[in-house]
Amino acid sequence: MLGVLASIIDGVLVGLVYGLAAMGLTLIWGVMDVINLTHGTMIVAGMFGLYGLASAVGAPPYLALPPVLIGGFLAGVLLYWVAVHRMVGRPPLMSLLSTFSINLMLIGLGTSIWGTALFNVEVALPGFSLGRYTFPGAHILAAVLAALIAASLYLFLQRSRLGKAVRAVANNREAAELVGIPTTRVLAITVGCGVAIAGVAGMLIGTLFPFTILSGDSYQLKSFVVTALGGFGNPVGALFAGIALGVLEGAVTPFVPVSWTLVIEFALFVLVLVVFPGGIFAARRGAL
Amino acid sequence: MSVLLDLREVSKRFGGLQAVRNLSFDVRQGEILGLIGPNGAGKSTLFNLINGVFAPDHGRIIFDGIDITGERPYRVARYGLARTHQIVQPLTNLTVLDNCTVGACFGRKNLPLARAHEAAREAIAIAGLENRAAMLALNLTIAEKKRLELARALAAQPKLLLLDEVLSGLNPTEVEHMIGVVRRIRERGVTILIIEHLMQAIMGLSDRIVVLNFGQKLAEGLPAEVARHPQVIEAYLGDPKLAAELQGAG
Amino acid sequence: MPLVRLMRRPFFWILALAIAVFALAPVFGNNVALREALILDAVYITLASNLNLMLGYAGYINFGSIVFFGLGGYTCVWLVNSYHWPLGASLLVAGVCVSVLALIFGLGILRLRGAFFALATVGIVEAVQAFAENFTPWGGSSGIYLSGDIFTPLGGPARALWVIYFMMVAVMGLSLYLSYAIKSSKFGLGLLAIGQNEDAAAILGVPTPLYKALVYSASAFLPAIAGGLYFFKSAFIQPSDAFDLTLSTEALVVAMLGGQGTVAGVAIGAFLYEELRGYLLTSSMFANFQLFVSGALLLLIVLFFPGGLMGFIYRHFPRTQKVLE
Numbered sequence A: 001m002l003g004v005l006a007s008i009i010d011g012v013l014v015g016l017v018y019g020l021a022a023m024g025l026t027l028i029w030g031v032m033d034v035i036n037l038t039h040g041t042m043i044v045a046g047m048f049g050l051y052g053l054a055s056a057v058g059a060p061p062y063l064a065l066p067p068v069l070i071g072g073f074l075a076g077v078l079l080y081w082v083a084v085h086r087m088v089g090r091p092p093l094m095s096l097l098s099t100f101s102i103n104l105m106l107i108g109l110g111t112s113i114w115g116t117a118l119f120n121v122e123v124a125l126p127g128f129s130l131g132r133y134t135f136p137g138a139h140i141l142a143a144v145l146a147a148l149i150a151a152s153l154y155l156f157l158q159r160s161r162l163g164k165a166v167r168a169v170a171n172n173r174e175a176a177e178l179v180g181i182p183t184t185r186v187l188a189i190t191v192g193c194g195v196a197i198a199g200v201a202g203m204l205i206g207t208l209f210p211f212t213i214l215s216g217d218s219y220q221l222k223s224f225v226v227t228a229l230g231g232f233g234n235p236v237g238a239l240f241a242g243i244a245l246g247v248l249e250g251a252v253t254p255f256v257p258v259s260w261t262l263v264i265e266f267a268l269f270v271l272v273l274v275v276f277p278g279g280i281f282a283a284r285r286g287a288l
Numbered sequence B: 001m002s003v004l005l006d007l008r009e010v011s012k013r014f015g016g017l018q019a020v021r022n023l024s025f026d027v028r029q030g031e032i033l034g035l036i037g038p039n040g041a042g043k044s045t046l047f048n049l050i051n052g053v054f055a056p057d058h059g060r061i062i063f064d065g066i067d068i069t070g071e072r073p074y075r076v077a078r079y080g081l082a083r084t085h086q087i088v089q090p091l092t093n094l095t096v097l098d099n100c101t102v103g104a105c106f107g108r109k110n111l112p113l114a115r116a117h118e119a120a121r122e123a124i125a126i127a128g129l130e131n132r133a134a135m136l137a138l139n140l141t142i143a144e145k146k147r148l149e150l151a152r153a154l155a156a157q158p159k160l161l162l163l164d165e166v167l168s169g170l171n172p173t174e175v176e177h178m179i180g181v182v183r184r185i186r187e188r189g190v191t192i193l194i195i196e197h198l199m200q201a202i203m204g205l206s207d208r209i210v211v212l213n214f215g216q217k218l219a220e221g222l223p224a225e226v227a228r229h230p231q232v233i234e235a236y237l238g239d240p241k242l243a244a245e246l247q248g249a250g
Numbered sequence C: 001m002p003l004v005r006l007m008r009r010p011f012f013w014i015l016a017l018a019i020a021v022f023a024l025a026p027v028f029g030n031n032v033a034l035r036e037a038l039i040l041d042a043v044y045i046t047l048a049s050n051l052n053l054m055l056g057y058a059g060y061i062n063f064g065s066i067v068f069f070g071l072g073g074y075t076c077v078w079l080v081n082s083y084h085w086p087l088g089a090s091l092l093v094a095g096v097c098v099s100v101l102a103l104i105f106g107l108g109i110l111r112l113r114g115a116f117f118a119l120a121t122v123g124i125v126e127a128v129q130a131f132a133e134n135f136t137p138w139g140g141s142s143g144i145y146l147s148g149d150i151f152t153p154l155g156g157p158a159r160a161l162w163v164i165y166f167m168m169v170a171v172m173g174l175s176l177y178l179s180y181a182i183k184s185s186k187f188g189l190g191l192l193a194i195g196q197n198e199d200a201a202a203i204l205g206v207p208t209p210l211y212k213a214l215v216y217s218a219s220a221f222l223p224a225i226a227g228g229l230y231f232f233k234s235a236f237i238q239p240s241d242a243f244d245l246t247l248s249t250e251a252l253v254v255a256m257l258g259g260q261g262t263v264a265g266v267a268i269g270a271f272l273y274e275e276l277r278g279y280l281l282t283s284s285m286f287a288n289f290q291l292f293v294s295g296a297l298l299l300l301i302v303l304f305f306p307g308g309l310m311g312f313i314y315r316h317f318p319r320t321q322k323v324l325e
């Protein structure tokens, strides 16, 4: 009984980080109908940022957070100008292809520099014990940080001037343009935020599990599953769906071989989309 | 006159909005039936229900003796029902001829490609697009795109044609031309259900009129009767210009 | 469109001539090196041309077209190895089985539209690969090795390689003609309509679910046979080769490079891409950057030449449109 409870709690902790990662994907999706296929690689970039600072330089792991956030934002803005700007308003498949090709380039560069070796970042934090079970301190801190960042994103979108502009652009780009919102700049900032969130989520995941340059695929998939569950373009839904996925994963992992987890998650993704074409927490227009 | 399309207590709700409510009327073989009503009255939604884009929540739709309620759009097209869109939906990177050939191939007659080309050319001629046949649909003007919508629907050789605001956005000459085209189509034995905001035009064109408001039927009858109907005038009084037009047309 | 009508068009004969030249080029002087290069081209053209049925006609991106190739390879190699079937029968059965499987998959995942379908195709690769890794009759993750005497029925290894080459060229030729025949048919017109605007197509009467599933299934048949030939030739198959996503990606790059939706473009694109790749592989500087270069190439096409090479040619020499399809 306690075992089940423990795996549920750990699922919630890890799920919060998955939810945060998915928020990065769904933010871009919701605002400009662009599916960012570099998402997984940006998550991995966050992991390597962490590795570079923590293992190579020897800084405390969580100090990597601000540089990853800033670096991610800049990378996102660059991504916008290179691959997304010309695609906004064109058939959605074109932006899928353009971000896909950027991803190929990044993966190509990454594998030729780092190979596909496994990297690991040790985080020495005291855990929290519940009877025979101990929750690693890294899991708890990652979950807390993920929740804090998610909350700040929510507040940013709801309260700040810029956040309101982002929501206005998501709702109706032409109208936003008419009332004087610099939509192009808002779109670039949105992609910046989306990528920064992906990077930070990757950094947090890097404190939990070992990773390779190719780990991005499976985390990207998790983000897609979460996005489908949570409703497209709905960051708050994403956070809850992330928790749901984390719990599900915790419950399923002991019973199936690792190579099938990915397949099960994909099946879930397809199933959700076939049954609820708009996501389960159906995206009301302007859910953002 | 026999009934071609029979709507029986059809309803459709979008979330909290009852777009069509308990609507019943019929379209008779060979007539032009005008469908009018203020913006958002549910006219286009009704078209979407008839040709299967949405399934109605309640009610039945009988076309030519067949119950087509909830059938997929491509099945409905086979039964001989074609439509145009209020917001034009050209197949942008295909030529005008190919656009119409799609209509002819997959419409009521299910024609093979060669025969479909002939049917498409004929429809293009009726819609007055002969000199645009080889052009890509994306290069047409908006008026031409409207005519393409019509030609494409016509190429399917339907029994019933649903026209959604084919006159809107056209200048007076183009409107005149289009009215002529619609009349010619009817003369070929096609029954027409037409949505239109231009009162003058629709009152002149239609044999009968059905008026929708908030998804419900407000009135039904000959154009002159409908134009004098107090509730119709009231519904349009939100828009005094239209009300005046209505009186003038009646 | 009946064959006779196709044969009246110049493009039919241009294509036939090109394929004949392709088939015979290495025969003169018994040029084995050229043959090995061309057989790879034939694989690329087969994959890209069948991918194009989905991408260029129906407007659906399939990131996982490689499953057809890999599954065909597995089925064929397995039948040859475990049941000692002759090559021809194994290939045919592989093609048919994979097509039927694609039809079943297709009816399921093609209910997803646009980008969602594209994402789901990646999942299919993962699922099939996981299956192959855990399926003992297929040797799990270590795969299947064919014994050395499989080439005997084809007249010994040297002759067998020529036979396989001609068969591969035939598969390529059939792929191009399939593309061409579909494009000139009512089925093809329906697909093009779906690719332009699926809702409008359905309203015009195109039976969209059926057509999409059919074309998905059709696009599986010849790649499966090509996979069978390819892995029979290497006498070895394992999951990581059979379902290598890079090959799917390259097929996508090739189709976009040549011009999606055109028959000739895909062939020219495959040729160009192979040349480029050959150059990159031999130059020491770029050997590790293949993926990077594929990505950069695709990005350039998507950003600046969405019509690919054929789009460019059509735009500057409009009259070629009548001859090259």
Ligand SMILES: Nc1ncnc2c1ncn2[C@@H]1O[C@H](COP(=O)(O)OP(=O)(O)OP(=O)(O)O)[C@@H](O)[C@H]1O
Residues within 6 Å of the ligand: B014, B017, B019, B037, B038, B039, B040, B041, B042, B043, B044, B045, B046, B086
């Ligand atoms: N797919 C949909 N989802 C949600 N609401 C919809 C949808 N389609 C239509 N509506 C709503 O249903 C109502 C009726 O719309 P409809 O398009 O049928 O009106 P209409 O009579 O054609 O108006 P108009 O004259 O402006 O074309 C409107 O309030 C509209 O916003």
Ligand SMILES: [Mg+2]
Residues within 6 Å of the ligand: B043, B044, B045, B086, B164
């Ligand atoms: Mg309308």
